[in-house]
Amino acid sequence: MEMAGHLTSENMESGTIDLDLLGLRSGQGEVVSARVEPAAPVVGGIELGLEDDGVEARVEVSRTSSGFALRLLAEVTIAGSCMRCLEPATLRIPIESREVDHPGASDSELKSPYVDDGLLDLGGWLHDAITLGLPEQLLCRSDCAGICPDCGINLNDVGPEGHRHEPAPDPRFAKLRELEE
Numbered sequence: 001m002e003m004a005g006h007l008t009s010e011n012m013e014s015g016t017i018d019l020d021l022l023g024l025r026s027g028q029g030e031v032v033s034a035r036v037e038p039a040a041p042v043v044g045g046i047e048l049g050l051e052d053d054g055v056e057a058r059v060e061v062s063r064t065s066s067g068f069a070l071r072l073l074a075e076v077t078i079a080g081s082c083m084r085c086l087e088p089a090t091l092r093i094p095i096e097s098r099e100v101d102h103p104g105a106s107d108s109e110l111k112s113p114y115v116d117d118g119l120l121d122l123g124g125w126l127h128d129a130i131t132l133g134l135p136e137q138l139l140c141r142s143d144c145a146g147i148c149p150d151c152g153i154n155l156n157d158v159g160p161e162g163h164r165h166e167p168a169p170d171p172r173f174a175k176l177r178e179l180e181e
Contacts, residue, residue, distance in 0.1 A: 015123030084146035
């Protein structure tokens with residue numbers, strides 16, 4: 001685990017960064033790098049996996065006159081099932097998120113939900129940033145044809161033009177068909 005400043009591996013084991021241990025004065029900044037294992041994102045009740053064992057995150061911490069300005073940078077690979085054909089799908093997502101924490105401010109927009117008493121919850125912040133960076137649908141490829149609604153065959157394997165079914169007969173005309181026979 002690579003870290004900057006006065007942080008040690010004991011400070012990072014829980015996925016938190018003690019901002020006060022950085023010893024920054026107003027106008028100073030520090031970059032903290034850490035390997036974090038955030039909780040897997042859940043979309044539509046389906047848990048997506050993180051392909052790597054942890055995420056290499058970089059946090060740029062800047063001390064302001066009344067608190068901290070924070071910037072999170074990372075890149076993650078999400079793994080799950082394609083929403084159209086159910087085949088395995090992966091997606092690389094760049095993460096960039098910013099937070100401001102001014103503990104004494106009366107405006108809640110200036111208080112980060114990830115900083116509590118000088119401790120930055122890096123795992124929680126990264127989890128939320130990953131979830132916000134997800135597309136509406138995880139696809140194996142952008143032109144995925146999906147599966148046939150009648151028989152369930154993967155249309156990526158046969159192509160939509162090469163796969164046809166006879167249209168189902170209209171049940172309202174069943175008696176007429178009986179007369180025809």
